[in-house]
Amino acid sequence: MDLKIIVKKEILEGLRNYRFLIVAIGMLFFAVFDPVMNKLILPELLKSQFPNMSADIVNQMLVNTQTANIRGYLTHVYQISTLIISFTLSGLLAQEISEKTLIFPMSTGKRIEGLLLGKMIVYGGFLLLLTSFSILVNYAYSGVLFGFELPSVYPVLRAGLYLGIFMIFVLALLILFGALVRKPIPAGMLTLLVAYGVRAVGSLLNGHRFLPSGLLVEAEMLAVVPSEFIWGILASSIAMIAVLIGLSIYRMLHLEITRG
Numbered sequence: 001m002d003l004k005i006i007v008k009k010e011i012l013e014g015l016r017n018y019r020f021l022i023v024a025i026g027m028l029f030f031a032v033f034d035p036v037m038n039k040l041i042l043p044e045l046l047k048s049q050f051p052n053m054s055a056d057i058v059n060q061m062l063v064n065t066q067t068a069n070i071r072g073y074l075t076h077v078y079q080i081s082t083l084i085i086s087f088t089l090s091g092l093l094a095q096e097i098s099e100k101t102l103i104f105p106m107s108t109g110k111r112i113e114g115l116l117l118g119k120m121i122v123y124g125g126f127l128l129l130l131t132s133f134s135i136l137v138n139y140a141y142s143g144v145l146f147g148f149e150l151p152s153v154y155p156v157l158r159a160g161l162y163l164g165i166f167m168i169f170v171l172a173l174l175i176l177f178g179a180l181v182r183k184p185i186p187a188g189m190l191t192l193l194v195a196y197g198v199r200a201v202g203s204l205l206n207g208h209r210f211l212p213s214g215l216l217v218e219a220e221m222l223a224v225v226p227s228e229f230i231w232g233i234l235a236s237s238i239a240m241i242a243v244l245i246g247l248s249i250y251r252m253l254h255l256e257i258t259r260g
Contacts, residue, residue: 002110009105018056019088020126022106026084027130030076031138038063038072039145051130066149067222070156074220077163082195085127086171090188090241092119093248094178097255103152112252116175116245120168127167132160151224158226159219165237166219169212172244179251212237 014020041061063069093116096102105115139156143149150156173194177187199213208214214233218226 002114003118003121006105007112007122008109010118010122011171014122014126018057019092019123022088022244023081023085023127024130026088027077028137030073030080030140031134034073035069035142035145038069051251064146066139066142066146069146070135070138070159070164070222071220073138073142074159074163074216076218077131077134078166078199082167082170085167086174086188086191086195087185089123089171089174090122090178090191093175093186094177094182094184097178097182098184112251116248116252119175120171120245123171127171128161128164131164131167131215134161143180149202155222155224158223162215162219165234165241166212166215169241170239170242172241172248176244176248176251179248179255180224206234209233210236212240 001087046061063072064120102115135156136153139150139153170191173191174187176192178184181187181190199210199216200210202208202213202217209218209229209232212233215237218233221227
């Protein structure tokens, strides 16, 4: 019963603070805008800037396939939406700690484990659904504008799932850093540093198969058949998320504010 109350409270808070709306706009904007820009805006821009350039050269400079559009969208979601999520949700726990609003639910007998689990269920579920929906929107728009070339929609759905799990990893980072630094902006900045750093480290050390960044690589492949490493990537990513939440709980249990 307590978990249902906590989940309802998080949903109402997310609606009241426009957190759901801001994150949704950030993801859906690129889902719709990327194909339109690649089809209508960039070609005209190149023609106006380079009027003597041949049509073949212009086409080589443009994104002109559905697959390339989806991959470009996935890159934008990682780079820009991670930034939007980090700062929109940076106060998810840190603000409650700094403003001491956690005292009220704790004083009514609610456990910190339930409070953090409620945040993960609400915002993690939202991010998972949003990434899946937004990539389907991008798939549809880019297909209409450039032609449907993928053999089925399943690689796109898997890409949305992988991207969603990565965003849940980002959410778990936000909660942990919120518990550690107790200030929204520093928590968001630290989350960005780790989220971007994980991909950089994975690329430099060829360690994507052991890191959540491997989910982004798998998503961008849009492969009909997933790679042989995907189960290991999923297992390590879920394990890291569980560890981050466990550390957050441990930290919160040792904060003075959680003792009433």
